[in-house]
Amino acid sequence: MRQLVLPRSFDGEPLLELEGKESQYLTRVLRLQIGQQILGLDGQGRKFLLTLTEIKNQSCTLSCKLVEPGMQVETTDTLPSYQGPYPNLVLLQCLCKGKKEEQIFRQATEIGATTLALVSSRYCVTDLSDKKDKAVRARFDRLEAQIKEALQQSGSPIATNLVPQVLDLRDVPSWWDGQGLAIFFHQSTRSEEQQTLTSLLKDHPLDKPVCVLIGPEGGFSDEECTFLEKEGFKPVVLKTNILRSETAGIYALAAIQVLLTQS
Amino acid sequence: MRQLVLPRSFDGEPLLELEGKESQYLTRVLRLQIGQQILGLDGQGRKFLLTLTEIKNQSCTLSCKLVEPGMQVETTDTLPSYQGPYPNLVLLQCLCKGKKEEQIFRQATEIGATTLALVSSRYCVTDLSDKKDKAVRARFDRLEAQIKEALQQSGSPIATNLVPQVLDLRDVPSWWDGQGLAIFFHQSTRSEEQQTLTSLLKDHPLDKPVCVLIGPEGGFSDEECTFLEKEGFKPVVLKTNILRSETAGIYALAAIQVLLTQS
Incomplete structure (x- = not known):
């Protein structure tokens, strides 16, 4: 710890x-x-x-x-040499299997994501809407426990926050409310004018939130993509293979963190 | 598949x-x-x-x-829209628990790493040297199975290759033999002149191999760092929290792939 x-x-x-x-x-x-x-x-x-x-x-x-900013502290444990700044990263992960969600949220916390939420979309194989409240609560409790453990072990200065309910994809734009750049990852190019991750992040202020929306194993439907684009979400195709959900989220967060902090 | x-x-x-x-x-x-x-x-x-x-x-x-280069093929399954080029990424992962290694190598294969190898170093909690040949063989067989499954599912055009034995850290430089840029990740800055990932990768040709060496949970010892530096390996501190091994490798591969392909 x-x-x-x-x-x-x-x-x-x-x-x-x-x-x-x-x-x-x-x-x-x-x-x-x-x-x-x-x-x-x-x-x-x-x-x-x-x-x-x-x-x-x-x-x-x-x-x-x-601890006031700039104050030097010495504790019984060593701290990492990188103390920030951190980009403000928000991960919206479409529902997948429980264990995978735990791994994704654990790793996203390690990396220093600010906010994590689960989203339900058309091709999600997991559906929590027919589950009893108690089962859903237990799922969120396990995610909270993973986040807390990751915060304690990684020494992250970001108090990663879990949105306590599943967001419906249709409600995501109003929930996000244009706080900053919002990106959804997709496996095929949506249009000729589509921007790359680098061009989207160019001149993006470090403290302005970036929302990363990761689809379920089956991807987003065409209607969902059109809806997201209308609402101002930018489609991005990663220059890599088809990644499973548990790899895609971490890949995207790492890529954005690196592009915003390495200059 | x-x-x-x-x-x-x-x-x-x-x-x-x-x-x-x-x-x-x-x-x-x-x-x-x-x-x-x-x-x-x-x-x-x-x-x-x-x-x-x-x-x-x-x-x-x-x-x-x-399939000749440029030939259009249509199969019963859709292919990802990104068809390359891919950087030549080599992941050298210090030994960790079996399940974690499987996850790391699976994800590295999805991302399109060319070569994967296990390395033993001073602070590895896992030691395979006292294990029976049969147990070590079984461990490599499980890793091979994960790589094969990931290749089949991700449609990766890179035939990821597993080095069939554990490399001792002291033998890594001669094994690597100066094929390209070699980086080891570390939690604290080694010197004032230390370069960032971006500056190391600037003007790096896409097809020239990049070796990514990830330490065990306990990190590299000071002597190991000095040895690696003498052998031309470059230390890099990622601008993020302390990551666990299974996050560090994927983070580093994603970061390098993005920096080399997004321009």
């Missing part, structure tokens, strides 16, 4: 008490000693320097200090 | 008889009918147009015609 994902209830208090599993993880697995420090990340992406001040049988207490 | 990976014994003969599982796959799973066509890929990356000419109980026969 390179950082602790702080509980949702935490709002910058000077002292934080952790109980149960999380307390045990810090004190028994990581064997953090009184006085030792670890970084914490809250849901808004704020970083806190946490110092272990008390260990009890079932709980522990940490003192919390907000 | 978008294409059939041809048996190793195939050397361009006009007729090919398939037996057992492969015959069954074509005739019972894909339900290919007499006269229908599918593409075949041989170990040298040559493409063949295969026409089903006879179905027996346990075997089937295909007529094989070499």
Whole structure:
């Protein structure tokens, strides 16, 4: 663990008490000693320097200090040398099998995506609409657990956020609401004037969101493509083979992150 | 299946008889009918147009015609619109857990890597040197099976090749033998003069091999880095979080493929 994902209830208090599993993880697995420090990340992406001040049988207490931009912190774990900036990447992934979704969202969190959401589209083989609420809730809980673990292990400064319901593809444009560049990936060229990823990202400000929409195994239908284009989503054909969903999302995020940060 | 990976014994003969599982796959799973066509890929990356000419109980026969560059072929399956060119990517992956290696090599094949190899280095948690030959052979067989499946599903025109033994990191430079640009990925900057991925790939010819060396979960030791640098391998820090091995390889391959093909 390179950082602790702080509980949702935490709002910058000077002292934080952790109980149960999380307390045990810090004190028994990581064997953090009184006085030792670890970084914490809250849901808004704020970083806190946490110092272990008390260990009890079932709980522990940490003192919390907000890390201001530019402040040098030293913790018991080493941090990666790249500290940002990160592009604002939003991954909309059409539903696939549960295990694959977990892998995709885990890897997207590692890479530093800001927001992740599941989308249902015509050719999705997975359909959650006939599932019981409890089963859908359990699926989201597993995704949340993967995201939290990836945040803790990767030390990502981006507090990756999971949209808590499945978006219908028809509602995606209004949900996105023109926040920035929106791209959908497709296996064949849609028109002669279609732009490449490089030209779409040229002069794109790093902090302006980029939405990456990845289709299901069967791709998008022709009507879906036409609808997305009308709504301002740009089709992109990657200069590679046909990728499976779990490869396409990571490929696209890596490509965009590299094109926006490597200059 | 978008294409059939041809048996190793195939050397361009006009007729090919398939037996057992492969015959069954074509005739019972894909339900290919007499006269229908599918593409075949041989170990040298040559493409063949295969026409089903006879179905027996346990075997089937295909007529094989070499696909010349520029020749238009129509098969029963659609092909991706991107037909190349592909950069020549070589992935050297330090040993990790078996399932992870399979995932990495599967995805690298989808992306179109030319050559894949396993490397043992100091901080590898997996050590195959004390394993019985049979266990190591089984591990390579599973990797071969993943590569073959990925070739067939992705329709990749690159006949991805697996190096059939584990390379010791100390032997990697002589194995590589200066074929092209060699990069190793690292979590911290090695020197002030260190180049970025973009600058290393600037003006790199598309067909000249690029070797991508990915460390184990624990990274490379300082001595290993110094050794690699002396041997002409270039250190690169990706502008992202600390990635796990199974994310790092795909991220790096995607980044390099995009930088070399998107212009």
